[in-house]
Each structure stands twice: as C-alpha cells, then as structure tokens.
Amino acid sequence: MDRVQIAVVGAGTAGPELASLAEEVGKLLAERGATLVCGGLGGVMEAAARGAREAGGTTIGILPGESRTDANPWIEHAVATGIGHARNLAVAASAEAVIAVGGEWGTASEIALARKLGRPVVLVGPAPAIEGVSSRSRRCK
Amino acid sequence: MDRVQIAVVGAGTAGPELASLAEEVGKLLAERGATLVCGGLGGVMEAAARGAREAGGTTIGILPGESRTDANPWIEHAVATGIGHARNLAVAASAEAVIAVGGEWGTASEIALARKLGRPVVLVGPAPAIEGVSSRSRRCK
Amino acid sequence: MDRVQIAVVGAGTAGPELASLAEEVGKLLAERGATLVCGGLGGVMEAAARGAREAGGTTIGILPGESRTDANPWIEHAVATGIGHARNLAVAASAEAVIAVGGEWGTASEIALARKLGRPVVLVGPAPAIEGVSSRSRRCK
Amino acid sequence: MDRVQIAVVGAGTAGPELASLAEEVGKLLAERGATLVCGGLGGVMEAAARGAREAGGTTIGILPGESRTDANPWIEHAVATGIGHARNLAVAASAEAVIAVGGEWGTASEIALARKLGRPVVLVGPAPAIEGVSSRSRRCK
Numbered sequence: 278m279d280r281v282q283i284a285v286v287g288a289g290t291a292g293p294e295l296a297s298l299a300e301e302v303g304k305l306l307a308e309r310g311a312t313l314v315c316g317g318l319g320g321v322m323e324a325a326a327r328g329a330r331e332a333g334g335t336t337i338g339i340l341p342g343e344s345r346t347d348a349n350p351w352i353e354h355a356v357a358t359g360i361g362h363a364r365n366l367a368v369a370a371s372a373e374a375v376i377a378v379g380g381e382w383g384t385a386s387e388i389a390l391a392r393k394l395g396r397p398v399v400l401v402g403p404a405p406a407i408e409g410v411s412s413r414s415r416r417c418k
Numbered sequence: 419m420d421r422v423q424i425a426v427v428g429a430g431t432a433g434p435e436l437a438s439l440a441e442e443v444g445k446l447l448a449e450r451g452a453t454l455v456c457g458g459l460g461g462v463m464e465a466a467a468r469g470a471r472e473a474g475g476t477t478i479g480i481l482p483g484e485s486r487t488d489a490n491p492w493i494e495h496a497v498a499t500g501i502g503h504a505r506n507l508a509v510a511a512s513a514e515a516v517i518a519v520g521g522e523w524g525t526a527s528e529i530a531l532a533r534k535l536g537r538p539v540v541l542v543g544p545a546p547a548i549e550g551v552s553s554r555s556r557r558c559k
Numbered sequence: 560m561d562r563v564q565i566a567v568v569g570a571g572t573a574g575p576e577l578a579s580l581a582e583e584v585g586k587l588l589a590e591r592g593a594t595l596v597c598g599g600l601g602g603v604m605e606a607a608a609r610g611a612r613e614a615g616g617t618t619i620g621i622l623p624g625e626s627r628t629d630a631n632p633w634i635e636h637a638v639a640t641g642i643g644h645a646r647n648l649a650v651a652a653s654a655e656a657v658i659a660v661g662g663e664w665g666t667a668s669e670i671a672l673a674r675k676l677g678r679p680v681v682l683v684g685p686a687p688a689i690e691g692v693s694s695r696s697r698r699c700k
Numbered sequence: 701m702d703r704v705q706i707a708v709v710g711a712g713t714a715g716p717e718l719a720s721l722a723e724e725v726g727k728l729l730a731e732r733g734a735t736l737v738c739g740g741l742g743g744v745m746e747a748a749a750r751g752a753r754e755a756g757g758t759t760i761g762i763l764p765g766e767s768r769t770d771a772n773p774w775i776e777h778a779v780a781t782g783i784g785h786a787r788n789l790a791v792a793a794s795a796e797a798v799i800a801v802g803g804e805w806g807t808a809s810e811i812a813l814a815r816k817l818g819r820p821v822v823l824v825g826p827a828p829a830i831e832g833v834s835s836r837s838r839r840c841k
Contacts, residue, residue, distance in 0.1 A: 282768065282778075312777065337760075337777055343643065343793045343817055345705065354735065354760055355705075356779050357793040359817075360642040360786065361625065362531060363504035367790075370766045370780040382534040389527035390503060394766055394782075423627065423637075453636065478619075478636055484652045484676055484784065486564065495594065495619055496564075497638050498652040500676075501783040502766065504642065508649075511625045511639035535625055535641075644813060645786035664816040671809035672785060 282337070284314040284372035286387040287321025287380045295321060298402045299378045300328035307334025314339065314372045316364065316387075317348045317355055321378045326351035339367050366390050378402045423478070425455040425513035427528040428462025428521045436462060439543050440519045441469035448475025455480065455513045457505065457528075458489045458496055462519045467492035480508050507531050519543050564619070566596040566654035568669040569603025569662045569684075577603060580684050581660045582610035589616025596621065596654045598646065598669075599630045599637055603660045608633035621649050648672050660684050705760070707737040707795035709810040710744025710803045718744060721825050722801045723751035730757025737762065737795045739787065739810075740771045740778055744801045749774035762790050789813050801825050 283306050287299060303325035306313050313329040315322040317338025326336040330351045338352035341364045348355040358364040365383065369375055369391035377384050379402045391398050424447050428440060444466035447454050454470040456463040458479025467477040471492045479493035482505045489496040499505040506524065510516055510532035518525050520543045532539050565588050569581060585607035588595050595611040597604040599620025608618040612633045620634035623646045630637040640646040647665065651657055651673035659666050661684045673680050706729050710722060726748035729736050736752040738745040740761025749759040753774045761775035764787045771778040781787040788806065792798055792814035800807050802825045814821050 314779075335777075337779065339779060345794060354758075354777050355794065356737075356760065356762060356790055358781065358787075358790040359793045360501075360504065360645045360783065360789065361507070362534060363501065363507045363642045363645075363783065365531075366502070366504045366783065367779055367781040370782045371768060371778065382530045386527045386530035386534060389523050389530055390506075393503060393523040393527060455638075476636075478638065480638060486653060495617075495636050496653065497596075497619065497621060497649055499640065499649040500652045501642065501645065501648065501786045504783045504786075505640075507642065508638055508640040511641045512627060512637065642783075642786065643789070644816060645783065645789045647813075648784070648786045664812045668809045668812035668816060671805050671812055672788075675785060675805040675809060 280335070281311045282314050282372050283311045284368050284375045284387075284391070285321065285325040285378060286316065286368060286375060286384050287325075287378040288384060289316075289318050289320040289322065291320040291324055291379070295379045295402060296324035299324035302376055302378060302401065303328025303330075303334070303336075304332040307332035312337060314368060315352075316340070316368055317352050319349055321380070323349035323351060325378070337371070339364050339371065362386070369396060370394055372396060374399065376401060421476070422452045423455050423513050424452045425509050425516045425528075425532075426462065426466040426519060427457065427509060427516060427525050428466070428519040429525060430457075430459050430461040430463065432461035432465060432520070436520045436543060437465040440465035443517055443519060443542065444469025444471075444475070444477075445473040448473035453478060455509060456493075457481070457509055458493050460490055462521070464490035464492060466519070478512070480505050480512065503527070510537060511535055513537060515540065517542060562617070563593045564596050564654050565593045566650050566657045566669075566673075567603065567607040567660060568598065568650060568657055568666050569607070569660040570666060571598075571600050571602040571604065573602040573606055573661070577661045577684060578606040581606035584658055584660060584683065585610025585612075585616070585618075586614040589614035594619060596650060597634075598622070598650055599634050601631055603662070605631035605633060607660065619653070621646050621653065644668070651678060652676055654678060656681065658683060703758070704734045705737050705795050706734045707791050707798045707810075707814070708744065708748040708801060709739065709791060709798055709807050710748075710801040711807060712739075712741050712743040712745065714743040714747055714802070718802045718825060719747040722747035725799055725801060725824065726751025726753075726757070726759075727755040730755035735760060737791060738775075739763070739791055740775050742772055744803070746772035746774060748801070760794070762787050762794065785809070792819060793817055795819060797822065799824060 307329040343359040345355040375391040448470040484500040486496040589611040625641040627637040730752040766782040768778040
C-alpha cells in the first residue's frame with residue numbers, strides 16, 4: 278500500500294464529453310501519485326483508466342465477472358470478483374475517496390455504499406441520468 | 419415459490435413513527451398474501467417483519483453476518499450470507515418490488531441496486547435522512 | 560426462526576441413484592421438522608427439495624443468479640443473491656449443519672466453507688467425483 | 701493486465717518452516733515476472749508477499765474486510781472486498797493458477813473454487829492440517 282487509492286465510478290458507456298471528463302480525472306489522479314481504482318469495464322471506467330495510464334499512473338480494475346479478460350485495456354491489475362453487482366462494495370471499500378463522473382443506478386449504488394462506509398464522495402460532470410427521474414428533479418440537488 | 423416476495427428496506431434503527439409505518443406496510447403485505455423479504459436486523463426491518471408475522475404472513479431475513487442468530491425475532495426464515503453490505507444486492511434481487519420506509523445510505527444502496535436490476539421501488543414515509551445533505555435539498559426531490 | 564435449518568449440498572446434475580438418495584435425505588429432514596436449505600438449482604438440490612416438499616416440509620433455495628425464476632419447482636422461498644459461486648458461503652452459513660450428497664468441486668467448496676464456519680458436515684453417498692483425482696485416491700478417505 | 705497473476709493461498713498463521721516455503725514461492729514467482737495475488741492477511745499470505753516484494757515483484761491483496769489497513773505490509777495493491785470469506789472466490793478467479801502452501805479449511809475452499817473455475821491448482825508443502833481429519837487419511841491423498 279505504497280499509495281493512496283481513489284475510485285472513479287460512472288456508467289459503462291460514455292459519450293465523448295463524459296469520456297473526456299473521466300480521462301481528465303484519471304490523468305489528474307495519476308499526476309498526483311494516486312492509484313486509480315475502478316470497476317474495470319468500459320465507458321467512464323475505461324476513459325478514467327486510460328487517462329491515468331497515459332499519465333504514467335497505476336490502475337486497478339475490480340470486475341464483476343469471473344475472468345480478468347473482461348477488463349478494459351488500460352487496467353494494469355485486474356481483480357475478478359465473480360460476485361456481479363456486489364463488486365460495487367469492493368470498489369467503494371478499496372478507495373480512500375470516490376469520484377463519480379456522471380452515472381446511472383449502478384453508480385448511485387457505489388456512491389451510497391461509499392457513504393455507508395464513510396468514504397468521501399465527489400460528483401463531477403452532469404447529474405446522474407437516472408431513468409424515470411425527471412431532469413427538473415435532478416436539477417434541484 | 420408459492421407467493422410474491424416484496425422487500426421492505428429501511429434503517430436499522432427507527433423511532434416510533436417510522437416503526438409504526440413499517441409495521442403497517444408489513445401487515446398490508448401479509449394480508450395480500452405476499453412474503454416479506456428484508457435485511458433481517460432491527461429498526462424498520464424488525465417493525466415490518468413484526469407487522470407481517472402478526473398478520474399471519476411469512477418473513478425472510480437476509481442477514482449480512484455469518485449467523486442466523488442475528489435475525490430479529492419476527493424472522494421466520496433467516497439466510498446468513500456472510501457478505502456484509504453486499505447482502506443488499508440479495509435483498510433487492512429476491513423481491514419482485516422494493517418498498518423503502520425512510521432510510522439512510524444503506525437503504526439508498528438497496529434502492530439503487532433494485533433499480534439496476536429493474537425492480538420497481540416505492541418510497542414511503544419521510545425522505546431519507548442522509549447525513550451531509552441538507553433538508554432543503556431533500557425537499558426538492 | 561421457528562425451526563432448525565439444514566443444508567443439503569451436491570452437484571447440479573444427478574443420476575437416478577444419487578437423486579433417489581438426495582430425495583430420501585430431504586424427506587427425512589422434513590419428517591423431523593427441519594427446514595431444508597440448498598442452492599436452489601437442479602440435480603441433488605432439486606431432488607432433496609422435492610423429497611422435503613412431498614413430505615410436507617419447507618424449502619429455501621439460495622441462488623447464484625439475480626432472479627428467483629432460476630429456482631427449481633420445489634423451492635418454497637427463493638433468495639436470489641446475485642453473487643455467483645460466492646452464494647456457497649450463504650448456503651453453509653444459513654444452516655446448523657450441512658449434508659453433502661455426492662458432489663463435485665462446488666460441493667467441496669461448500670463443505671470447506673461450512674467447516675471454516677464451524678458447521679458440522681456429513682457426507683452421504685459416493686465419494687465426490689472430482690475430475691483429475693483418481694478413484695484410488697478417493698477410496699482412501 | 702501486463703503480467704500473469706498467480707495466487708498463493710494458505711493459512712493466516714504459519715510456523716517458520718511453512719513461512720519459509722511460502723516466501724520462496726513468492727520469490728520465485730516474482731523472479732519469473734508474475735504478479736502475486738493473495739488474501740492479503742498474515743501467515744502464508746504475508747510470507748509469500750514478502751518473498752515477492754523483496755525480489756522486486758508486485759503483490760495484490762484481496763481482503764475480506766472493508767478496510768485496506770488490514771493488509772500485511774508487503775501488499776502493494778490492496779482490494780478491500782467487504783464480503784468476508786466470499787472473497788476466496790475473488791482470489792481464485794483473479795489468478796491464472798493457484799498455489800496452495802499448506803492450509804486449512806479456508807484454503808480448501810479456495811482450492812475447490814479455483815477448480816470449479818477451471819484454474820490449475822498446485823499443492824506444495826505438507827498436506828492441509830484439517831481439524832478432525834486424521835493424518836492417516838491425509839497421507840492417502
């Protein structure tokens with residue numbers, strides 16, 4: 278445990294704007310010497326990991342499935358948990374703080390579990406696009 | 419699987435008002451022939467289970483620990499998962515729908531996981547009392 | 560928690576002899592008033608649950624997937640854990656004792672986890688048919 | 701995923717002989733460029749991680765608890781799963797192969813889960829010292 282570990286969480290698919298934001302977050306974490314922890318798959322997870330690796334950082338992917346080969350190509354150390362969405366707990370628990378870049382219900386569960394464990398959480402980018410919740414409500418937060 | 423299973427989620431401690439509400443929810447579910455699923459511990463979980471059992475219903479408690487003895491006295495069938503907060507996924511997945519009675523971060527994670535799995539979620543009672551979020555923000559929802 | 564809970568573990572496929580043995584175990588447990596806990600799927604799990612239900616007993620299935628519909632038709636109360644093979648821990652933890660009827664590697668993991676938790680384990684039927692271990696070695700046990 | 705990941709599993713306490721053996725295994729893995737995966741705690745896990753780090757290797761600890769601070773001092777990247785003994789599945793799934801150095805019931809569960817997932821398993825050192833199983837039986841294997 279030579280370094281601080283920070284989790285970046287967000288949706289498994291990301292448009293160019295969100296991906297660019299996630300990549301920037303990953304880059305900044307790497308430049309500050311933090312290890313990036315994420316869920317290891319695509320979208321925000323992949324963009325953040327790419328940003329970190331291209332800046333010389335270290336990345337850990339905590340996967341839902343039973344095989345390391347599910348990891349995106351920017352994951353340096355892949356943990357295959359085999360426990361599905363329950364791996365969201367491991368993502369939150371393995372970080373000193375959690376940064377959410379956009380996100381949907383899966384991201385919301387990671388934020389809630391992180392707070393349950395007392396980890397600080399920072400939201401960046403657009404409010405989570407949660408199906409069935411109107412943008413008006415979301416703007417209130 | 420003779421019956422519909424409905425989860426009631428909420429905080430592990432509950433004042434008299436919230437407990438009374440949870441008990442009523444449990445009672446109504448039992449009267450309609452649904453099996454109550456919950457996290458098996460105290461507070462809202464216990465009050466809902468009491469309401470269900472006193473109305474002749476069946477209750478299943480899905481516990482975080484490794485021992486069935488952690489269950490509240492109104493749990494008829496206790497499953498000790500041994501996986502800590504990750505059991506929140508099992509609570510959500512084991513129900514056709516989830517009813518949240520108040521709640522805090524743990525409840526928020528169950529709501530998010532239930533939505534991730536496509537389960538309908540109903541919130542009753544006061545908005546979740548989430549530490550660090552002002553009541554003004556909460557009222558917006 | 561009105562009754563003792565006993566787990567029956569074994570392979571997800573079973574020939575007639577093993578199925579008959581598992582069914583008998585389920586029947587005997589039900590006749591003694593124990594609730595049967597199992598992994599909820601086919602083979603030994605299904606045969607044991609059938610034996611228990613046909614004798615008027617109660618059955619709990621603790622499933623690896625995210626949907627209760629995976630349960631065999633003899634499961635009365637299904638818990639969908641969503642955590643894959645890690646649900647083997649929940650099967651072991653939810654029982655006062657574990658009875659293994661034949662079995663393969665999955666069963667072996669349940670036996671080991673049950674012993675780790677201090678639960679008594681009884682093996683009935685043929686020694687586990689473990690691929691890559693010769694029958695000579697198995698006969699030694 | 702720049703490197704092969706190999707898991708070393710074994711008991712959380714280890715006498716000098718077993719610790720020396722585990723350390724040697726860790727050292728040899730590091731010298732061949734493999735990343736060491738283990739359960740992150742003491743005994744065999746710590747000795748193997750020490751051997752790997754002292755030989756310039758990389759170590760990943762997959763912990764049962766919710767805090768990275770449980771990791772032994774030789775763990776470079778710690779994943780806190782929060783899922784208790786169910787993390788044994790993640791240890792097995794995260795490795796291309798598993799090497800067991802001695803061990804007890806927890807180790808036996810990791811071996812069984814690894815085989816369930818099709819991972820090759822190698823046993824080194826003394827047969828597992830399993831309480832309640834006579835040494836005569838163990839010698840048979």
